[in-house]
Amino acid sequence: MTKHRNYFAVLAILLVSSFLFAQGAKESSSTNNTITVYAYDAFCGDWGPGPAIVTEFEAKTGIKVNLVSAGDAIEMLIKVQSEKNNPIADVVVGISDDMAAKAYAADLFEAYQSPSLASIPAFLQFDPSHKLLPFDYGNFAFVVDTEKLPSEMFPTSLQALTDPKYKNKVLLIDPRTSSVGLGLLLWTIEVYGEQEYLSWWKAMKQNALTITEGWSSAYGLFTEGEAPLVLSYTTSPVYHVTYEDTTRYQTLLFSEGHSTTIESVGLLSSSKNKEHAKAFIDFLLTDAQLEIATANSMYPVNSTTELPPAFDWAPKPQKNLSLDAATIEKNLDRWLTEWTQVMSK
Known part of the structure; x- marks a missing residue:
């Protein structure tokens, strides 16, 4: 089966599955105090930083987060594309720099020049339009x-x-x-x-x-x-x-x-709760950097993050x-x- 046939087969499945749970997820994300965040499986799982980050963010801001494990990074991008006319998510976590061209072509993300970018070295900021912001590498x-x-x-x-x-x-x-x-x-x-x-x-x-x-x-x-x-x-x-x-x-x-590889986070242009979504992105690029570095086992992008001795084994x-x-x-x-x-x- 060719790449394109695989793509459309997965797309068809995701369209059906998205419709089935869209109502419940959409209700939760449409409330003023809740955002829905799509992230790849490893980020959301027992080994990943997602659950702890959500808990810390909710405690600090009072904003609720519906964290959705949306497959691997490529599957996640296909999923968001399939929901373009019936959007659910506000933020997508985990689009790598080598997938950026496909993300741009899908026209899904809105530019956001987070204040946190001032602490991120220029060589990691692969997207000059700031539609995709690096969070680890x-x-x-x-x-x-x-x-x-x-x-x-x-x-x-x-x-x-x-x-x-x-x-x-x-x-x-x-x-x-x-x-x-x-x-x-x-x-x-x-x-x-x-x-x-x-x-x-x-x-x-x-x-x-x-x-x-x-x-x-x-x-x-x-x-x-x-x-x-x-x-x-x-x-x-x-x-x-x-x-x-x-x-x-x-x-x-x-x-x-x-x-x-550089992993990024993006604000979906279809989000109905952009201010809360931006707050989550800012948190990801600042307070959450040490949790990301240790639980995700990747280098943090924020230059102010102090790495623990365990990174001597990397x-x-x-x-x-x-x-x-x-x-x-x-x-x-x-x-x-x-x-x-x-x-x-």
């Missing part, structure tokens, strides 16, 4: 379970991962449904170029235990011991050090360098890789189609 990486894989077998590069000795030892994520999976796809294009990236995926298809739809599923299988290597972030060990007091899970730095790559937004916008559909053709054979 990091590098994609593979994380290893040191109790399941001996140190002499730790891979040191993307190329090393294709060795047959890693058969059924790697958990990958679908780039069509996950921003983390998409991050790896772009990472391989950055390293190998358009002529060779599919060769890497052909080899990795033999080594992957499975390819999950989202990061939460992959990382859950990883921590359950199903495979010793998982696609995640350089900062993922921070969570385990902070909340589990263990250094069992460690980041692998690769010789080719690592792809970067090694920084010597080489950061990225593709410009225009290149991604021009080629992404084709890359996803090519990936699907290779992985479905």
Whole structure:
């Protein structure tokens, strides 16, 4: 099935599901004191910062938040598009910079120049129109379970991962449904170029235990011991050090360098409660930054945030890789189609 057929199939399902719960959600978000926030699953889940942030925000402001787990980042964007004529959400949390072009094309977000931007370095503010405001960032990486894989077998590069000795030892994520999976796809294009990236995926298809739809599923299988290597972030060990007091899970730095990602928050132009929505965005970029850094295991964007010692277990790559937004916008559909053709054979 092609990228476009997948897109419209998901869109049709979301249209039906959105209609079924629209009335209840719309009632809660239409009250003057309540906003609805869509966020990706990992942000809203037991491991994520969402629940604690909502509790703190409500206590500080008196504004109620209806936090909705809306799938992975790509699914979330499709969901908001499907509801364009019957809007539910006020704020969307988790659109990555490599998805920005699709977000702009959908014409969903309103510019908001938050006062908090003064404390965010310019290199993280990827959207000069301020429709998408950065709230955390990091590098994609593979994380290893040191109790399941001996140190002499730790891979040191993307190329090393294709060795047959890693058969059924790697958990990958679908780039069509996950921003983390998409991050790896772009990472391989950055390293190998358009002529060779599919060769890497052909080899990795033999080594992957499975390819999950989202990061939460992959990382859950990883921590359950199903495979010793998982696609995640350089900062993922921070969570385990902070909340589990263990250094069992460690980041692998690769010789080719690592792809970067910036996650953003956006104010929907269809929001009927924009002042409260802006207050939530401001809170996300200030008071919530430490909670985001530790629970989300990502770097905070606000330069005034003091990081705890656990971040010593998040090694920084010597080489950061990225593709410009225009290149991604021009080629992404084709890359996803090519990936699907290779992985479905």
